[in-house]
Amino acid sequence: MPWILPLIAALTGAVCASFLSVVSFRLFSGEQFTRGVSHCDHCQRKLTWREKIPILSYIVIRGRCTSCHKRIPIAYFLSELGLGLAFGIAAARWQQISGFPAAPVSAHDTGLLIFWLFNIAVLGLITIYDIDHMLILDAIVFPAVAVGLAAIAWLQGFQLQPVLLCLLSAGFDAMFIGAIVALTRGQGMGEGDIKLAFLIGLITGWPHGVTALFLSFIIGALFGSLLVLLRRKGMKEAIPFGPFLSLGAVIALLWGEPLLNWYLNAFIII
Numbered sequence: 001m002p003w004i005l006p007l008i009a010a011l012t013g014a015v016c017a018s019f020l021s022v023v024s025f026r027l028f029s030g031e032q033f034t035r036g037v038s039h040c041d042h043c044q045r046k047l048t049w050r051e052k053i054p055i056l057s058y059i060v061i062r063g064r065c066t067s068c069h070k071r072i073p074i075a076y077f078l079s080e081l082g083l084g085l086a087f088g089i090a091a092a093r094w095q096q097i098s099g100f101p102a103a104p105v106s107a108h109d110t111g112l113l114i115f116w117l118f119n120i121a122v123l124g125l126i127t128i129y130d131i132d133h134m135l136i137l138d139a140i141v142f143p144a145v146a147v148g149l150a151a152i153a154w155l156q157g158f159q160l161q162p163v164l165l166c167l168l169s170a171g172f173d174a175m176f177i178g179a180i181v182a183l184t185r186g187q188g189m190g191e192g193d194i195k196l197a198f199l200i201g202l203i204t205g206w207p208h209g210v211t212a213l214f215l216s217f218i219i220g221a222l223f224g225s226l227l228v229l230l231r232r233k234g235m236k237e238a239i240p241f242g243p244f245l246s247l248g249a250v251i252a253l254l255w256g257e258p259l260l261n262w263y264l265n266a267f268i269i270i
């Protein structure tokens with residue numbers, strides 16, 4: 001049954017998103033109690049288990065608290081849906097590559113799936129935090145770089161050259177975004193985006209780090225135009241760029257190889 005693993009992964013992703021919303025809140029406020037996910041933000045009432053089922057609860061209670069009837073931010077629902085979809089799609093894509101469940105799976109392949117899901121969760125947390133606070137925290141990016149580097153070293157069998165290529169990719173992405181930040185004098189993108197770009201270049205590797213940046217600019221431009229068209233934002237209003245970088249990174253992480261082949265076939269070799 002090829003859909004079981006993607007389904008389990010999708011549910012894990014949705015649960016993970018509710019957890020990350022709590023982490024994001026704690027990182028911002030430094031407070032130890034949980035809020036947002038297990039309490040209503042308005043009346044502080046503790047949520048029942050029926051109201052804590054990811055994705056479904058929001059639909060059942062129609063986005064309103066059952067006691068005070070105040071609106072529950074749709075961001076909770078969207079983050080659960082988004083991370084659930086991303087985990088599910090990642091598991092489906094991994095099955096395509098690894099041949100699971102028909103073929104036996106190696107430790108390397110299992111490691112790759114964990115590597116993908118871990119990094120998607122990190123990028124999810126960065127996205128949630130960046131949307132809320134327009135900031136990308138060192139406290140998230142630095143540990144993620146350390147874990148990413150160790151994981152890549154293991155996945156590459158502790159060979160020096162492929163690990164160096166990932167670092168080259170990281171350096172390239174960071175310098176590219178750094179150049180934009182310098183040219184635009186920090187309007188729009190900031191220091192946090194440079195560090196995020198380093199992480200993205202590292203985990204996607206060379207040359208997929210370039211693909212990740214390319215995709216994020218396309219997605220960002222499309223989304224920005226859409227907002228202006230819908231008159232939701234003015235031309236000069238700032239939109240955090242971290243979510244676009246993260247989305248581009250996830251696509252490049254999962255489909256870097258086929259995207260590169262498609263690009264080479266379509267534009268270079270005629």
Ligand SMILES: [Zn+2]
Pocket residue numbers: 040041042043044045065066067068069070
């Ligand atoms: Zn309430």
